[in-house]
Amino acid sequence: MVKMPTKQKTDGRRAAARLSKAERRAQLLITALAVVREEGTDRLSLGHLAERAGVSKPVAYDHFGDRSGLLIALYKWIDTERMNTFRNGLLSRNPARADAIEELATAYVGCAVDTSGEFHAVGAALAGSDEKADVLQELLDQAVAMFVAVLGPHCKLPPGELERRSIGLVGAGEALSMAVLRGTRSKADVTGTFSSMIAGCI
Known part of the structure; x- marks a missing residue:
């Protein structure tokens, strides 16, 4: 927080x-x-x-x-802060593999489907701006780095392979989260599926 x-x-x-x-x-x-x-x-x-x-x-x-620059900086900062808080907290506790995977899936889906917080409000204010697509890609790249950091201690994959798989996992997490936002899947079901996918990839 x-x-x-x-x-x-x-x-x-x-x-x-x-x-x-x-x-x-x-x-x-x-x-x-x-x-x-x-x-x-x-x-x-x-x-x-x-x-x-x-x-x-x-x-x-x-x-x-300008105001757009402020909104973009705030949008990136909120996401970076919450990612860093989660990653550092998890790594400091050094949980077992299964617990790390479950917490990662739960946190990622939870953040992606939260439409009530400041991150969503600032994102809505940025809707339609030319810079938002670039900002979103930067945030996805940060998410990949977080997956690599969290999953690295629990697998023996070479760094390059872990990064490539993390890119795929983040993409899957986004698609699954969109299903929750559309109301076609429950958050619990999606989180369970995402946990299984993460475990299968590493």
């Missing part, structure tokens, strides 16, 4: 002088997430973000360029 920003106790302009560019970008993204949660995506403009973060408008524009 992505952490919500804590209330700033110092003036935003003075805080800006103490943050690196990477730290400032992270602070702006956390604040943008808070805006989406509390006020909705329609309120997420660079001007409003700057006001909420306690920085000048040029700072926000310097990081994201």
Whole structure:
């Protein structure tokens, strides 16, 4: 789960002088997430973000360029954060093979069919943008990397073969998840099928 920003106790302009560019970008993204949660995506403009973060408008524009750039950055950041949280949590626990596969299938399908969270809301706001297709491919590539990281300790496949199979698994996961979203298959059935496919591939 992505952490919500804590209330700033110092003036935003003075805080800006103490943050690196990477730290400032992270602070702006956390604040943008808070805006989406509390006020909705329609309120997420660079001007409003700057006001909420306690920085000048040029700072926000310097990081994201325009509203579309902000939405894309936030969309990628939310997905990266939740993938990293899941992967790192799973790897730190070092579960048995069967448990790792089941958790991976459950988490992937669960995220793909969740239409109530901020990720879906920001994605809907990006609908029709020219950049969204490229962003989605980048997120799929991240998902493949996560599958490789999670499944690697539980199989003896060469790295290249594991990556190719992970590409196929991510594609299958997307197709199965779409069946849930269309209402033609249940989430439980799809998750069970996906777990079996993962086990069979490694």
